[in-house]
Amino acid sequence: MQIYWTKINRIIEETAEVKTYLLDCPEDFIWEEGSHTHFALEGFNAGDKPNRSLIRHMSISTLPHENLIGITTRIRENCSEFKAILRNLEVGNEVAIFKTHSNVPLKRENKNVYLLSSGVGLATFRPLVLDYFERADNVNQIHSLNIDSSKDFLFTNIFKSAPDKNFTSQFVDNRKDYYEEVKNLATDKDGLFYIVGSDEFLVQNIEVLYEQGIKPEQIMLDKHEKALPDFLSIVETL
Ligand SMILES: Cc1cc2nc3c(=O)[nH]c(=O)nc-3n(C[C@H](O)[C@H](O)[C@H](O)COP(=O)(O)OP(=O)(O)OC[C@H]3O[C@@H](n4cnc5c(N)ncnc54)[C@H](O)[C@@H]3O)c2cc1C
Incomplete structure (x- = not known):
């Protein structure tokens, strides 16, 4: 399994509670519409076993030609440890993505x-x-x-x-x-x-x-x- 470490390029405040994290796209990282990925925070693989509290499934809200990987999520005031860490991340901080797959590509069946x-x-x-x-x-x-x-x-x-x-x-x-x-x-x-x-x-x-x-x-x-x-x-x- 390939883990891609990448940087937060931009953070968009979509609404009061929802943010989109736009990540730099690693050169060989590919995806199609409807994809989700494993989005992980620093330290998730520091121990013998992956630390699940630092990993979440997230859909990719952008298309490859936008050249950035979009992760859109709601962060409420009362939130998980994952979201609390994410809320404090800034442009330039590193995150990891891995195991990316689309269950819901657009069906072109007329x-x-x-x-x-x-x-x-x-x-x-x-x-x-x-x-x-x-x-x-x-x-x-x-x-x-x-x-x-x-x-x-x-x-x-x-x-x-x-x-x-x-x-x-x-x-x-x-x-x-x-x-x-x-x-x-x-x-x-x-x-x-x-x-x-x-x-x-x-x-x-x-x-x-x-x-x-x-x-x-x-x-x-x-x-x-x-x-x-x-x-x-x-x-x-x-
Ligand atoms: C294929 C797939 C794709 C997905 N895509 C997305 C996506 O694009 N965007 C997205 O946001 N999610 C997506 N999810 C869901 C995502 O993986 C998380 O499960 C979801 O965002 C909830 O995150 P969280 O567990 O960090 O909890 P939070 O969102 O922080 O909290 C969930 C609820 O639990 C409460 N809560 C959590 N922790 C505490 C606590 N310590 N004390 C009190 N209350 C607490 C919160 O108040 C809230 O009501 C996807 C899931 C799958 C399977």
Whole structure:
């Protein structure tokens, strides 16, 4: 396994609680849209075993041609040791990334794509949407629906409806509106539904989609291939 040590190049305050850490891109580091990586802080591999409290899975919120690796995360006042250390890091500090993989690349199957996310889950979808804007081949349209109770919606410069690009972006701040809209979107019985958020959020969305007749093979989750069937079939029996 190759560990890439790299430096923080820039820190963007997206909202009061959400920051994007833009990391220098090591020369041979490659990724595709929808990728997540292991993001680790100094000292994580100092002992015999990796120190898990210094490692988190994080999606990469940028595309390779942006030349920086974006990590977008919410840091609340009351946070984990990991986030407390991260909050104090500055431009020039070193972090590590390793084991990078995409479970949710953009499927180009001439279908309508629905991106359902909660909070910073939108970060996973940012590169998918940028990839679509650059090349819309074999994607009918994209519709993003994001719920964020903070009302501080993310990436609004990219996630804004563009009818000429067949792109729709919706932000809601409460569950009632959110699940009503999911039901609406699920009237498209042939769509592809990507979901990113907590496991509880995934379960609730899958339940609603199943109730509307959406099939497991139409649902894309940011889960390892091995975990996917278990996850979808557990929910199927609910
Ligand atoms: C494939 C994948 C991709 C992911 N991508 C992203 C991503 O792009 N961005 C992202 O932010 N996350 C992402 N995650 C989730 C990420 O790995 C973390 O689990 C998540 O950010 C929570 O971080 P944390 O555990 O450091 O807790 P925090 O975010 O600090 O806290 C989580 C909750 O626990 C509470 N809490 C934590 N520690 C304490 C404490 N000591 N005392 C009291 N309360 C506490 C907090 O108040 C908060 O409500 C991803 C996960 C996976 C599996």
